[in-house]
Structures are given as C-alpha cells and as structure tokens.
Amino acid sequence: xxxxxxxxxxxxxxxxxxxxxxxxILIKAGFIDKLGAGVYSFLPLGHLVHEKIxxxxxxxxxxxxxxxxLMPALNPKENWEKTGRWDGLEVLFKLKGxxxxxxxxxxxxxxxxxxxxxxxxxxxxxxxxxxxxxxTKFRDEPRAKAGLLRGREFSMKDLYSFHTSEAxxxxxxxxxxxxxxxIFSRIGLGEVTFFTFASGGSFSKxxxxxxxxxxxxxxxxxxCDQCKLAVNKEIIEEQKACPQCGQQDLKQAKAIEVxxxxxxxxxxxxxxxxxxxxxxxKPHDVLxxxxxxxxxxxxGTIVEVHHDEKxxxxxxxxxxxxCHLVSLNKNEEAEKIYEQLVSGGVDALYDxxxxxxxxxxxxxxxxxxxxRLVVSAKSLQAGGVEMKxxxxxxxxxxxxxxxxxxxxx
Amino acid sequence: xxxxxxxxxxxxxxxxxxxxxxxxILIKAGFIDKLGAGVYSFLPLGHLVHEKIxxxxxxxxxxxxxxxxLMPALNPKENWEKTGRWDGLEVLFKLKGxxxxxxxxxxxxxxxxxxxxxxxxxxxxxxxxxxxxxxTKFRDEPRAKAGLLRGREFSMKDLYSFHTSEAxxxxxxxxxxxxxxxIFSRIGLGEVTFFTFASGGSFSKxxxxxxxxxxxxxxxxxxCDQCKLAVNKEIIEEQKACPQCGQQDLKQAKAIEVxxxxxxxxxxxxxxxxxxxxxxxKPHDVLxxxxxxxxxxxxGTIVEVHHDEKxxxxxxxxxxxxCHLVSLNKNEEAEKIYEQLVSGGVDALYDxxxxxxxxxxxxxxxxxxxxRLVVSAKSLQAGGVEMKxxxxxxxxxxxxxxxxxxxxx
Numbered sequence: 001x002x003x004x005x006x007x008x009x010x011x012x013x014x015x016x017x018x019x020x021x022x023x024x025i026l027i028k029a030g031f032i033d034k035l036g037a038g039v040y041s042f043l044p045l046g047h048l049v050h051e052k053i054x055x056x057x058x059x060x061x062x063x064x065x066x067x068x069x070l071m072p073a074l075n076p077k078e079n080w081e082k083t084g085r086w087d088g089l090e091v092l093f094k095l096k097g098x099x100x101x102x103x104x105x106x107x108x109x110x111x112x113x114x115x116x117x118x119x120x121x122x123x124x125x126x127x128x129x130x131x132x133x134x135x136t137k138f139r140d141e142p143r144a145k146a147g148l149l150r151g152r153e154f155s156m157k158d159l160y161s162f163h164t165s166e167a168x169x170x171x172x173x174x175x176x177x178x179x180x181x182x183i184f185s186r187i188g189l190g191e192v193t194f195f196t197f198a199s200g201g202s203f204s205k206x207x208x209x210x211x212x213x214x215x216x217x218x219x220x221x222x223x224c225d226q227c228k229l230a231v232n233k234e235i236i237e238e239q240k241a242c243p244q245c246g247q248q249d250l251k252q253a254k255a256i257e258v259x260x261x262x263x264x265x266x267x268x269x270x271x272x273x274x275x276x277x278x279x280x281x282k283p284h285d286v287l288x289x290x291x292x293x294x295x296x297x298x299x300g301t302i303v304e305v306h307h308d309e310k311x312x313x314x315x316x317x318x319x320x321x322x323c324h325l326v327s328l329n330k331n332e333e334a335e336k337i338y339e340q341l342v343s344g345g346v347d348a349l350y351d352x353x354x355x356x357x358x359x360x361x362x363x364x365x366x367x368x369x370x371x372r373l374v375v376s377a378k379s380l381q382a383g384g385v386e387m388k389x390x391x392x393x394x395x396x397x398x399x400x401x402x403x404x405x406x407x408x409x
Numbered sequence: 410x411x412x413x414x415x416x417x418x419x420x421x422x423x424x425x426x427x428x429x430x431x432x433x434i435l436i437k438a439g440f441i442d443k444l445g446a447g448v449y450s451f452l453p454l455g456h457l458v459h460e461k462i463x464x465x466x467x468x469x470x471x472x473x474x475x476x477x478x479l480m481p482a483l484n485p486k487e488n489w490e491k492t493g494r495w496d497g498l499e500v501l502f503k504l505k506g507x508x509x510x511x512x513x514x515x516x517x518x519x520x521x522x523x524x525x526x527x528x529x530x531x532x533x534x535x536x537x538x539x540x541x542x543x544x545t546k547f548r549d550e551p552r553a554k555a556g557l558l559r560g561r562e563f564s565m566k567d568l569y570s571f572h573t574s575e576a577x578x579x580x581x582x583x584x585x586x587x588x589x590x591x592i593f594s595r596i597g598l599g600e601v602t603f604f605t606f607a608s609g610g611s612f613s614k615x616x617x618x619x620x621x622x623x624x625x626x627x628x629x630x631x632x633c634d635q636c637k638l639a640v641n642k643e644i645i646e647e648q649k650a651c652p653q654c655g656q657q658d659l660k661q662a663k664a665i666e667v668x669x670x671x672x673x674x675x676x677x678x679x680x681x682x683x684x685x686x687x688x689x690x691k692p693h694d695v696l697x698x699x700x701x702x703x704x705x706x707x708x709g710t711i712v713e714v715h716h717d718e719k720x721x722x723x724x725x726x727x728x729x730x731x732c733h734l735v736s737l738n739k740n741e742e743a744e745k746i747y748e749q750l751v752s753g754g755v756d757a758l759y760d761x762x763x764x765x766x767x768x769x770x771x772x773x774x775x776x777x778x779x780x781r782l783v784v785s786a787k788s789l790q791a792g793g794v795e796m797k798x799x800x801x802x803x804x805x806x807x808x809x810x811x812x813x814x815x816x817x818x
Contacts, residue, residue, distance in 0.1 A: 007476060007538040009529050033525045035481050035488075036510075041525055042479040044540075050479065067416060070451040070459065072444050073482070074502075074547060074562040079444075093483075095504035095514075097549050097561075101445075105504075105514075116442045116450055120418050129416040131453075136545060138483060140506050152506075153483045 001321070002338075003351045006030075008043045010363050021216060022300040023147025025312060029366045031320075038144025038152035045367065046299070048320040050155065053295045054134050056186050056317065057157045060179045064172075066132040066159055071112045073136060077102040079111040082271045091139040105138035110268040110290065113160045118274045121286065124164045127276055128172065132159035134295065146218060148300025149256055159291040162269075164276060169263060169287050176291045180210055180259050183293065188302055188315025193258060194230040196221050197243050203265030206235075206243065210293075211255035216304040219257055222250035230255075256301045259293040312368030313390045321349040322407045324369040325385070326360045328376040337375055337385060337400060344404035348373075365390070371407065410730070411747075412760045415439075417452045419772050430625060431709040432556025434721060438775045440729075447553025447561035454776065455708070457729040459564070462704040462711075463543050465595050465726060466566045469588045473581075475541045475568055480521045482545060486511040488520040491680045500548040514547035519677040519699065522569045527683045530695065533573045536685055537581065541568035543704065555627060557709025558665055568700040571678075573685060578672060578696050585700045589619055589668050592702065597711055597724025602667060603639040605630050606652050612674030615644075615652065619702075620664035625713040628666055631659035639664075665710045668702040721777030722799045730758040731816045733778040734794070735769045737785040746784055746794060746809060753813035757782075774799070780816065 008030035018024045018034065026032045031046030042050050058068065077094075080086035086094075086104065093105040106112065117129060137156040144152050159176065163169040177195065184193045189212050196209040211221045211230055221230040224242035231243060231250070241248045266285035269275070275283040299318075306313045314320070325341065325348050327334030338350040349369060351360050364372050372395070374386040379397055387403065388395030398406070417439035427433045427443065435441045440455030451459050467477065486503075489495035495503075495513065502514040515521065526538060546565040553561050568585065572578040586604065593602045598621050605618040620630045620639055630639040633651035640652060640659070650657045675694035678684070684692040708727075715722045723729070734750065734757050736743030747759040758778060760769050773781050781804070782794040788806055796812065797804030807815070 005474075005476075007526065007529050007535070007540065030529075033528065035521060035525075036483070036485045039481045039483050041481060041521065043525075044476045044478060047478050065414075067414075067453045069453060069456050072448045072450060072562045073545060074445070074448050076445045093504055093506065095502055097502065098551065112444060112450065116444075116452075117416065119442065120416050120439075126416070131416065136482060142507065153481045 001349055003349055004353050006044050008045065010366055018147065019145050020147035020149065020300075021307075022149065022303040025307065025366075026147070026300075026303060029311060029368070032148070036152075038141055038150060038154075040148065040151070040296075045320045049299055049314070049318050050295055052318045053187055053298050054155070054157070057183055057293060057295060058134065060183050060186075061132045061157065061159055064130065064175045064179050066130045068133060069131050070133050070135060071106070071109050071116070073106045073138065075104045075106050075111060077104065079115065080104045083111055083268060084271075085111065091141060093138045093140050106135075107137055107139045108290075108292075109133070109135070109158055110160070110264070114268050114272040114274050114288075117160075117162060118272055121162065121274070121276060123277045124279065127162055127164045127286065128168055129162040130159060130172070132157060132291075137294075146216065146300075148296050149216065149218065149304075151296060154294055155296040156292060156294045161289040161291070162274075163287045163289070164278075164284070166287060169289050173261060173263060173289055176261055176289070177208070180261070180291075180293065184210065184212075184258065187298060187318050188306060189258065189298070192305055194221060194223060194228070194255065196230040196232050196255075197235050198232045198260070199234050200263065201267070203267065204263040207260060207262040209257050210259035212258045212301050212305065213253050214256050214301065214304045215254055217254035217256040219255050220252055221255045222252055224250055256297070256304065258298055258301050259291075261291045262289065264288040264290055307368070308391070310362075311366035314368045314370055316370045319368070319370050321369050322347040322409070323349070323371040323373050323387075324364045324367065325350040325373045325375065326357070326364055327351070328357045328374060330375045330377065330380060333380055334375040337373075340400050341404065341407070344408060346404055346407045347409070348407075373403070410758055412758055413762050415453050417454065419775055427556065428554050429556035429558065429709075430716075431558065431712040434716060434775075435556070435709075435712060438720060438777070441557070445561075447550055447559060447563075449557065449560070449705075454729045458708055458723070458727050459704055461727045462596055462707050463564070463566070466592055466702060466704060467543065469592050469595075470541045470566065470568055473539065473584045473588050475539045478540050478542050479544060480515070480518050480525070480542050482515045482547065484513045484515050484520060486513065488524065489513045492520055492677060493680075494520065500550060502547045502549050515544075516546055516548045517699075517701075518542070518544070518567055519569070519673070523677050523681040523683050523697075526569075526571060527681055530571065530683070530685060532686045533688065536571055536573045536695065537577055538571040539568060539581070541566060541700075546703075555625065555709075557705050558625065558627065558713075560705060563703055564705040565701060565703045570698040570700070571683075572696045572698070573687075573693070575696060578698050582670060582672060582698055585670055585698070586617070589670070589700075589702065593619065593621075593667065595726050596707060597715060597727065598667065598707070601714055603630060603632060603637070603664070605639040605641050605664075606644050607641045607669070608643050609672065610676070612676065613672040616669060616671040618666050619668035621667045621710050621714065622662050623665050623710065623713045624663055626663035626665040628664050629661055630664045631661055633659055665706070665713065667707055667710050668700075670700045671698065673697040673699055716777070717800070719771075720775035723777045723779060725779045728777070728779050730778050731756040731818070732758070732780040732782050732796075733773045733776065734759040734782045734784065735766070735773055736760070737766045737783060739784045739786065739789060742789055743784040746782075749809050750813065750816070753817060755813055755816045756818070757816075782812070
C-alpha cells in the first residue's frame with residue numbers, strides 16, 4: 001500500500017491526555033484513536049494488526065476443535081439474574097430500553113452461551129462441545145488509564161467447553177493451555193509470558209492466568225525460576241511457595257494478564273439447567289471450562305514489550321506490513337520496486353510521500369514495520385535496496401529477487 | 410467439515426416465538442439462535458454465511474478506495490449532543506456508567522468518524538478520504554419482529570466519504586452506487602434489488618435506498634418499469650411520478666431496504682468544525698457522504714428471497730459450504746470421497762451422522778447448500794457421486810476428479 005493513501009498521520013508529540021505508553025505511542029504512530037477513557041478506535045494500521053492477532057487466535061482455537069460463533073452484546077436482565085451476576089458483577093454496564101426492558105452489556109458470555117448450547121445438547125453423545133467467539137466486551141472499569149490494557153470496550157476471544165466428566169474437562173484444559181502458548185509465541189509474547197496459578201473458585205483449586213512480564217503491568221506475580229511458572233498475588237499471600245516444587249524463594253515482577261483459563265464445573269450449567277443424559281437416561285450437570293484471551297489487550301501488550309526509544313518494533317506475524325519501502329529521491333525507481341514487490345506477493349508499505357528522507361526514517365521507526373527497505377543511488381548501483389531490520393543497526397544491500405523470496409509469506 | 414462435529418441441531422418444528430420467515434427457518438436449520446426480540450446469535454453455519462457476506466462487502470469497499478477501521482459502540486454523550494441527536498434520534502440506546510458519565514450505544518457512526526478524521530485532515534491535499542468499518546450497531550427499535558431484517562443489535566458496514574467539493578462527492582456517490590450493485594449481485598440479490606429514490610434532507614434533493622422485492626418487506630416502493638428504478642413511499646406521496654421519466658403509471662411492491670446512500674454535505678462536519686484549507690489557506694467545510702449496508706439484514710433478505718417449502722437455497726458465493734456430501738449406507742467410501750474433496754480444496758460438509766437417509770435429505774434441503782452429493786451403491790458403480798443442485802429436481806453422476814474441478818473456488 002502507498003503511504004500517501006492512508007488517511008492517518010503520525011504526530012510529533014505524544015498525546016497529552018494519555019498516561020500509558022501503549023496508547024501514547026499507538027496514537028502518535030496513527031494506529032488508534034481515543035474516543036474516551038478506555039474506548040479506542042482502530043485506524044487502518046491498527047486494524048490490520050488487530051485482525052492479524054484475531055486470525056492467529058482463531059487458527060489455534062480451530063486447531064483444538066473450537067467452533068466459531070458470534071453472540072450478542074445486548075443481554076436480557078433475566079439471564080444475568082439467573083446466575084446472580086446482575087447484582088454480583090460490579091463492572092456490568094446496564095441499560096433500559098424504551099419498553100422498560102432492562103439489559104446488560106455482556107462483560108463475559110456464560111449467561112448467553114449456556115442457554116444457547118442447552119438447545120442443542122441432550123445426551124452424552126452430544127458432548128464434548130467447544131465453542132468460541134471473538135466479540136466486543138463492555139466493562140465499567142473504574143480506572144481505565146492503561147490504554148488497551150484495560151478497556152471499557154475491548155475485543156475478547158472467549159472459548160467455552162462442555163464436558164461429561166472432570167477427566168474430559170481436565171484433558172481439554174491442558175490442550176487449551178498448549179494452544180495459548182502457541183498463540184503467545186506466534187504473536188511475539190512467548191518468551192516473556194508465564195503460566196500463573198490463580199485462585200480457582202469452588203470447582204478446582206487453581207485457575208490459571210497467562211502473565212506477560214512488563215513494567216506497564218497492573219499485576220504482580222511471583223516467579224519460580226526452577227519451575228518456570230508463577231503465582232499471582234492472591235495465591236502467594238495465602239501459601240508463600242511455588243505450588244509445584246514448594247520453594248519459597250520466588251522473584252516478584254510486574255506483569256500484564258494476557259489470558260486466563262478457568263474450570264467452571266457446574267457453576268453456570270446449574271442455574272440454566274444444562275444437563276446431559278448418560279447411557280441409562282439419567283441426567284447429570286454438564287461441566288464447563290472457560291478460556292479468555294483479548295486481542296486488543298494483546299496488541300497493547302505487544303507494544304509494551306516490543307519497542308525502543310524511537311517507536312514500536314512489531315513481531316513479524318502481527319506487523320501491519322512485512323516491509324516498509326522508503327525512497328531517497330529515487331521515486332521512479334522506488335515505484336518500480338514497489339510494483340515488483342506487490343506482484344511478487346510481498347505485503348509492502350511504500351512511503352511515496354513528498355517529505356524529507358529524515359522525516360520518512362523517523363516515521364518508519366515509529367510505525368515499526370520489521371524490515372525497512374531503502375532505495376538510494378547507492379543501493380541502485382549495487383542492484384537492489386538496503387534492507388535493515390527494525391531492531392538492528394546495520395542494513396545490507398539485497399537484490400529484489402532475493403528480497404521477494406525472503407519476504408513472501 | 411464433518412456434520413457430526415457441528416454442535417447445532419436442526420429441529421422438526423418451527424420456533425413458536427418467531428413470526429418472521431427468515432428467523433424461523435434460520436433457527437430451525439441451526440444458523441442462528443434467538444436471545445431476545447431483535448437480538449440473535451450466529452451459530453457455526455450462520456457465522457460462516459455472515460462472514461462471507463462481510464468479506465464480499467469488504468472487497469468491494471476496498472476496490473473503491475475504502476480504508477477499513479473499527480470504531481467503538483460506547484460513545485460519549487457530548488458527541489451526540491453536538492449534532493443534536495442525543496435527543497433527536499429516537500432509537501438511541503442510552504446508559505450511565507458508575508462515574509455518572511452518560512453514553513450512547515452507537516446507532517450510526519457520524520458522531521465518531523467526524524472528530525476522528527478531523528485529527529488527520531487539514532488541507533485540500535489530504536482529501537478525498539473514504540473510511541468504512543463493519544461493526545455492531547444498536548437501535549432501540551419499537552417493533553423488532555422481522556428477524557434479521559430489523560434488529561436491536563445487528564451488523565452494519567458504514568462507509569463515510571470526505572470531499573473538498575460537491576462535484577467530487579457526486580462522483581464518488583456514483584462509484585458507491587455501482588459497488589453496491591456489485592455486492593447485491595454477488596450475494597444473489599442483484600436481480601430483485603431496485604435503486605430507489607428517497608428523501609434527501611437539506612443538502613441534496615434525493616438520497617437513495619436499495620430495495621429488494623420481497624413479501625416480507627416492511628417498505629412499499631413504486632417501480633418505474635421503463636427506467637428500472639423505484640421511488641419510496643415518502644417520495645411518491647409528494648410527486649406521484651418517476652423522478653427520471655415523469656410517468657405516473659408506477660407499480661407498487663413490498664420491499665426490504667438492504668442499503669442506503671446519502672449525501673450529507675456539511676450536516677456533520679459543521680458541528681465538529683471539520684474543515685480543510687484551500688490553496689490560499691482559506692478554510693471550508695468538508696463535504697460528506699455516508700453509505701450503509703447491513704450484512705446481517707442482507708443475510709435475512711437472502712433467506713426471504715431464496716427458499717422453497719423445504720428450506721433455504723443459498724447463492725453459491727455466500728453458502729456455508731460449496732457442497733453437502735451425503736452417504737447412503739456407504740460410509741467407508743463416502744469418507745474417502747470426503748477426504749479427496751478436502752485435499753482437492755473443495756469446501757465440503759459431510760453428513761457422517763448415524764441417522765436415516767431420509768433424515769439426511771430433509772436436513773440437506775433445509776440447510777440449503779447449493780450442491781448435494783449422494784454416495785450410493787449406484788453412484789459408486791458409475792464411478793462417482795450423484796450431484797444435484799439444491800434448486801433442481803434431477804441429479805447426475807459426476808466423477809470425483811470432475812467434481813473437484815467444478816466445485817473448487
């Protein structure tokens with residue numbers, strides 16, 4: 001795509017009404033726009049990244065049998081009263097229609113998915129079932145000052161699993177754990193994300209969070225270096241030791257909760273009467289698990305983890321474009337190279353704007369596309385472009401044919 | 410995909426709490442689920458169709474320069490007060506946060522897109538700009554009894570265009586008109602959709618609706634057979650004649666409004682002070698157009714237009730699968746053919762359920778996938794499957810190799 005065609009502009013200054021780094025830099029670089037506290041628009045570059053993250057999540061959920069659906073945000077009060085969360089869930093936004101009917105804006109979707117699945121599950125033969133959706137969630141967060149890390153409106157992938165037995169739930173829970181690490185690894189958060197023990201409610205001793213180390217994190221986790229896992233604040237205050245090896249010498253660190261998985265048991269199937277019949281026709285409660293991972297929060301987390309003083313450094317799999325072509329007064333030749341890249345199947349952003357080379361370089365570093373390609377008299381003489389990785393200092397001349405081979409997905 | 414893996418089930422009866430055909434048949438066939446009046450979930454089959462419609466719309470919007478973004482649903486009251494629509498738009502859902510801040514749930518997005526674009530547009534050099542998003546909209550509809558045709562929560566593609574001159578707006582408006590007809594043609598509504606004159610507000614004499622002929626339609630249009638266009642009820646009551654040729658012998662018909670396009674002029678740029686500077690630095694109001702097309706309503710409309718007494722007949726481009734493979738007691742052979750289809754790149758649904766052939770045929774007709782492939786002793790003897798189009802009576806034996814060539818996208 002030609003950069004002159006993208007309607008957004010980068011700015012010289014950071015926005016004054018933002019305190020979080022991720023929102024500041026994403027606004028400055030033209031990826032998002034702030035509408036209100038915890039409420040953002042995704043602009044063309046941000047939308048591309050957001051969609052790439054969603055697609056990676058979608059692929060990994062489908063790989064473990066997840067069936068994609070889409071559930072509504074506007075939820076009848078009755079559903080939330082049944083589970084006790086109309087009054088029990090503090091962050092719930094509530095509203096009233098002209099016909100005096102009351103609604104919740106879904107902050108999570110157990111209250112929708114359980115009665116929905118109940119209309120299709122009858123016997124043990126219909127189980128297990130795994131459904132997920134990627135949908136906007138609404139939460140009336142009292143403090144929404146962390147940019148995309150804590151939104152009042154944000155995107156969420158929530159998967160719900162339905163089982164006949166605890167063993168089957170346990171088994172699937174482990175599969176989701178593995179799938180989550182695949183996702184975090186693919187979006188560039190694998191190495192800094194810890195499997196973290198959290199409180200489990202009534203059904204299981206623990207639930208688990210996926211916590212990404214970051215100074216911007218609002219959580220504090222205690223890391224066991226031997227087991228390569230962590231416990232959250234709540235747990236460590238209770239037991240003061242690693243739940244796996246028992247050692248007490250844990251290292252505290254700030255972290256962002258990028259995902260969580262939870263064994264619900266019959267907590268939500270019971271109020272809606274979601275049962276299955278066994279081989280002899282006897283009814284039992286369906287057992288459930290729920291698994292959350294927010295694409296917009298993940299996007300903010302990637303920015304918190306991958307940046308330097310000049311701007312963002314996108315991991316390749318989620319970058320808005322594979323490469324950023326910049327011309328140093330060689331527009332005619334650059335245009336040709338851009339066309340070669342595009343027809344070769346390379347996803348390139350071409351800075352064709354009539355501004356100085358210096359301004360183009362500043363913007364390229366700010367926007368953070370993984371490979372910068374510079375077309376100059378020098379590079380043309382050597383028969384190619386100067387390719388430089390965003391996180392490296394030195395570039396090298398690469399011929400166009402090799403470039404296409406290298407950058408093609 | 411194997412049908413046994415899809416968690417939804419078809420039902421024998423139509424749902425009793427639905428009066429509209431589209432919702433009745435989509436629920437019966439397992440495409441959607443009703444959460445409340447005008448509020449539906451998309452189940453796996455319905456989600457596939459919904460996404461295909463969205464992607465066709467997306468492609469045609471990008472083809473006319475549209476840049477995709479994503480704007481929030483939770484909108485600050487101030488934005489809606491600025492345009493006079495906080496009190497002026499009757500269908501607006503309103504809510505209050507715990508901090509007493511008031512919000513609207515976006516029923517349309519002028520109040521978000523104008524201040525957003527204002528932060529990136531300064532001079533005539535920055536125009537024109539075309540942005541669109543595909544987002545959930547909320548409207549407090551007093552009567553929400555038409556299934557997907559009139560939702561309280563529904564999907565909408567809204568495109569907004571920004572121009573320096575009326576001529577430029579007029580020119581783009583024509584491009585959108587052509588793109589809309591491409592979309593309606595691709596999703597199977599081209600032949601029954603009329604370009605319809607509607608009232609235009611203060612800026613232009615007319616706006617335009619795209620009206621699809623259907624007995625389920627809530628609108629009445631008057632068709633001019635000579636000009637192959639229509640006028641809506643409002644206009645015909647005023648002028649009683651075709652706006653193009655002037656003839657008064659117009660034919661009345663029920664229709665569903667599947668899209669509308671509107672020249673806004675400076676109606677929304679003025680309240681937000683969205684201006685551009687000309688060559689001499691003088692500021693002018695930016696002129697706008699807006700263009701709506703709802704994927705979920707389009708889905709409901711397709712169902713109203715394309716069905717028979719047995720069920721849905723999906724147009725190929727939006728069908729959940731390209732073909733529906735059904736085995737008549739030849740599961741081993743059918744399984745092999747399914748694998749051949751899949752590895753050949755054909756998007757096949759394979760009914761591998763242990764139910765009678767009769768039940769499978771009833772479900773295949775109900776679900777409405779364009780091609781039914783039957784594997785039987787007879788078809789295997791002739792070296793293939795019996796392929797029958799959903800809307801034809803007779804099938805014919807087709808060899809697998811030919812089938813793959815024919816059904817591959």
